[in-house]
Amino acid sequence: MRLILPDPTPRLAAPFLRVEGLFRSGRRFWLCLLPTWILVLPCLPRIGLDEVSPYLLLIPSVLLAGALGGGLPGLLATLIGLACAGLGGRVGASPAWQAVIFGGIGLGVSAFGEMFRASRRDVAVNIAAVEAREQRLQSILDTVPDAMVLINGAGEILAFSKTAERLFGYTAAEVRGRNVRMLMPAPYRDSHDGYLDRHARTGEKRIIGVGRIVVAERRDGSTFPIELAVGEVKGQDGSMFTGFIRDLSERQSTEARLQELQAELVHMSRLTALGEMSSALAHELNQPLSAIANYLKGVRRLLEPSAQNPDQGRVQDALDRATEQALRAGEIIRRLRDFVRRGETEQRVESLAKIVEEAGALALVGAKEHGVRVVFQLNADYDTVLTDRVQVQQVLLNLIRNAIEAMAGRPRRELIVSSGPADTTTGGEAMTEVRVLDTGGGLQEPVASQLFQPFLTTKANGLGVGLSICRTIIEAHGGRIWATPNPEGGTVFHFTLRRVTDPEEMPRA
Amino acid sequence: MRDGVVHLVDDDAAVRDSIAFLLESAGYRVTAYADPHAVLAALRAGVRMACLITDVRMPEMDGLQLVRESRALDPELPIIVITGHGDVPLAVEAMKIGAADFIEKPFDDEHLIRALRLALAAAPRGPDDHADIRRRLDQLSAREREVLQGLVDGHPNKVIAWRLNISPRTVEVYRAKAMTKMGAGSFAELVQMAILADLRFAPSLVPRDPEDGG
Numbered sequence: 001m002r003l004i005l006p007d008p009t010p011r012l013a014a015p016f017l018r019v020e021g022l023f024r025s026g027r028r029f030w031l032c033l034l035p036t037w038i039l040v041l042p043c044l045p046r047i048g049l050d051e052v053s054p055y056l057l058l059i060p061s062v063l064l065a066g067a068l069g070g071g072l073p074g075l076l077a078t079l080i081g082l083a084c085a086g087l088g089g090r091v092g093a094s095p096a097w098q099a100v101i102f103g104g105i106g107l108g109v110s111a112f113g114e115m116f117r118a119s120r121r122d123v124a125v126n127i128a129a130v131e132a133r134e135q136r137l138q139s140i141l142d143t144v145p146d147a148m149v150l151i152n153g154a155g156e157i158l159a160f161s162k163t164a165e166r167l168f169g170y171t172a173a174e175v176r177g178r179n180v181r182m183l184m185p186a187p188y189r190d191s192h193d194g195y196l197d198r199h200a201r202t203g204e205k206r207i208i209g210v211g212r213i214v215v216a217e218r219r220d221g222s223t224f225p226i227e228l229a230v231g232e233v234k235g236q237d238g239s240m241f242t243g244f245i246r247d248l249s250e251r252q253s254t255e256a257r258l259q260e261l262q263a264e265l266v267h268m269s270r271l272t273a274l275g276e277m278s279s280a281l282a283h284e285l286n287q288p289l290s291a292i293a294n295y296l297k298g299v300r301r302l303l304e305p306s307a308q309n310p311d312q313g314r315v316q317d318a319l320d321r322a323t324e325q326a327l328r329a330g331e332i333i334r335r336l337r338d339f340v341r342r343g344e345t346e347q348r349v350e351s352l353a354k355i356v357e358e359a360g361a362l363a364l365v366g367a368k369e370h371g372v373r374v375v376f377q378l379n380a381d382y383d384t385v386l387t388d389r390v391q392v393q394q395v396l397l398n399l400i401r402n403a404i405e406a407m408a409g410r411p412r413r414e415l416i417v418s419s420g421p422a423d424t425t426t427g428g429e430a431m432t433e434v435r436v437l438d439t440g441g442g443l444q445e446p447v448a449s450q451l452f453q454p455f456l457t458t459k460a461n462g463l464g465v466g467l468s469i470c471r472t473i474i475e476a477h478g479g480r481i482w483a484t485p486n487p488e489g490g491t492v493f494h495f496t497l498r499r500v501t502d503p504e505e506m507p508r509a
Numbered sequence: 510m511r512d513g514v515v516h517l518v519d520d521d522a523a524v525r526d527s528i529a530f531l532l533e534s535a536g537y538r539v540t541a542y543a544d545p546h547a548v549l550a551a552l553r554a555g556v557r558m559a560c561l562i563t564d565v566r567m568p569e570m571d572g573l574q575l576v577r578e579s580r581a582l583d584p585e586l587p588i589i590v591i592t593g594h595g596d597v598p599l600a601v602e603a604m605k606i607g608a609a610d611f612i613e614k615p616f617d618d619e620h621l622i623r624a625l626r627l628a629l630a631a632a633p634r635g636p637d638d639h640a641d642i643r644r645r646l647d648q649l650s651a652r653e654r655e656v657l658q659g660l661v662d663g664h665p666n667k668v669i670a671w672r673l674n675i676s677p678r679t680v681e682v683y684r685a686k687a688m689t690k691m692g693a694g695s696f697a698e699l700v701q702m703a704i705l706a707d708l709r710f711a712p713s714l715v716p717r718d719p720e721d722g723g
Contacts, residue, residue, distance in 0.1 A: 283566065283593040287521050290615040294527035297618035298534035318530050325523050371568050
């Protein structure tokens with residue numbers, strides 16, 4: 001038993017209770033009479049001989065019988081005493097009033113004895129109940145996943161649960177009576193007594209009933225994050241504090257793993273998005289490569305020995321243009337690499353215009369063949385946002401590609417990416433809203449209502465994860481994503497991003 | 510009388526400029542256009558182009574439509590179609606509607622100039638060429654011909670495999686064999702030869718509809 005509760009029974013009563021145990025059985029009755037006999041028998045021959053009243057000698061036996069046995073043994077001892085005195089034949093010698101007094105005393109003692117016995121029985125029942133309750137409590141404390149430490153007002157550990165033993169590496173016996181500081185790493189270790197003092201003086205509650213994430217120290221000196229909830233018990237000898245401790249290291253590693261998986265998923269979907277664009281991207285790269293090959297072949301022809309006078313200017317011009325195209329190809333590859341890199345998800349202060357421009361450059365690859373008219377209407381006052389650039393570009397890429405697909409074969413093909421103030425704030429923060437508008441076929445039920453659900457797709461080869469990942473990303477940014485019908489036909493996708501209003505936060509380029 | 514100028518249309522400025530430079534360095538006179546409509550306007554205005562080179566992917570009007578419309582304006586006009594990689598079905602389509610040749614990007618300058626020379630000579634392929642290609646075609650087995658027909662029809666391997674009731678892997682084998690026998694350097698060249706040399710190929714040797722297969 002690790003839990004130490006104050007003993008409900010006064011220490012003095014203990015031997016008495018042990019004797020009481022003897023009298024609980026059926027033999028009680030007869031055993032109670034035993035002291036009576038022990039005392040009375042040696043006295044019998046003396047009765048009548050001495051000046052002393054025989055009743056006086058018999059009173060102790062009545063007292064003992066009553067005290068130990070209760071009402072009935074007391075009464076019996078009284079009757080036996082009366083009988084003995086009578087049998088002694090000298091009743092006349094002792095006046096009748098003595099017999100009456102003896103009888104009265106006997107009755108009184110018996111009555112008190114009975115009360116005493118009843119209260120002893122109650123105490124025993126109470127103790128059994130307390131013990132049972134304590135065991136139940138203990139079993140609960142041993143099973144709850146949270147560790148529990150009970151301390152007094154001075155910070156001394158009174159109780160230390162099994163989980164706490166496991167968590168901290170100490171046994172209950174080792175920590176009992178020591179200051180709870182030992183479970184905390186520096187510098188918290190030195191300030192804890194001060195907290196207790198302050199609480200005792202002012203009654204101010206800083207952690208009690210609130211719960212807080214703090215750091216704890218194991219026996220081996222390693223530290224780990226815990227969630228600590230403290231309750232206060234006010235007793236006669238000052239306050240006691242119960243600390244419930246939940247180990248967060250496991251939960252934090254689980255959360256970290258979840259975030260890792262999510263980042264992985266987001267990354268994979270970026271790769272998928274690019275995979276779907278591979279033909280368009282190959283074409284986009286093919287253009288500068290073809291141009292380079294053409295320039296170089298042409299230059300080679302100009303420089304052939306059979307050529308009369310190679311025009312220096314033309315050669316240089318062509319080489320310059322070839323270089324330009326090599327850089328163009330490099331730029332495409334750089335954008336691609338940026339987009340597929342497995343970046344740490346870090347939110348920075350970014351220019352929305354730049355994000356949209358770059359995402360558009362990727363997403364609109366091949367769009368010109370579809371004859372889509374693209375317009376960017378970005379409000380410069382709402383340009384600065386707090387985002388993970390690549391992830392927001394992924395969202396934009398997804399929305400823009402969807403818009404282009406939705407407009408395939410439509411007479412009017414217009415894509416507008418615009419930004420401006422959001423109608424609503426999220427959590428009191430100023431938000432910037434980005435809108436991607438198309439003039440496609442619009443959304444029909446049941447797709448419209450389940451737009452952001454995973455694995456729901458209208459595309460023949462789609463996985464249906466694009467928009468659900470968009471939502472994951474935007475919500476991780478503290479924003480919201482939704483779709484509304486375009487009044488002129490088609491769909492408008494909206495999403496919000498945290499707006500940065502302080503120009504000081506803008507990084508210097 | 511044709512004007513002796515190569516007319517070139519491509520929406521990508523760098524590609525357009527570089528092809529013009531290449532052709533000029535080879536001694537041709539070139540007029541370049543960014544917009545297919547400008548080409549059609551010139552044809553309507555009576556320009557007798559010696560040859561037209563066009564890209565397939567263009568925003569205003571795709572290359573195929575340009576081939577159709579310019580052939581309508583000038584039925585004898587030799588047209589060379591340049592395609593990006595992987596646009597073989599488009600190119601096949603272009604050949605069928607009367608393009609003289611098609612070239613995959615990026616291309617070898619010799620390849621382009623040879624095609625251009627043939628086009629300008631106004632004799633796309635001599636009878637010898639045809640005879641030669643037909644001789645080679647005759648060497649193909651029945652299955653190889655069927656696969657080649659499927660390819661000329663612009664079907665992917667999987668569809669051909671399904672129609673012929675063989676595995677896609679086997680289709681690849683027949684395709685590779687056909688390429689070797691025909692002496693084709695690329696798949697595009699194989700298709701080009703098949704279209705140019707054997708007009709009898711056009712009617713289908715292969716059941717086109719699934720229900721025909723029973």
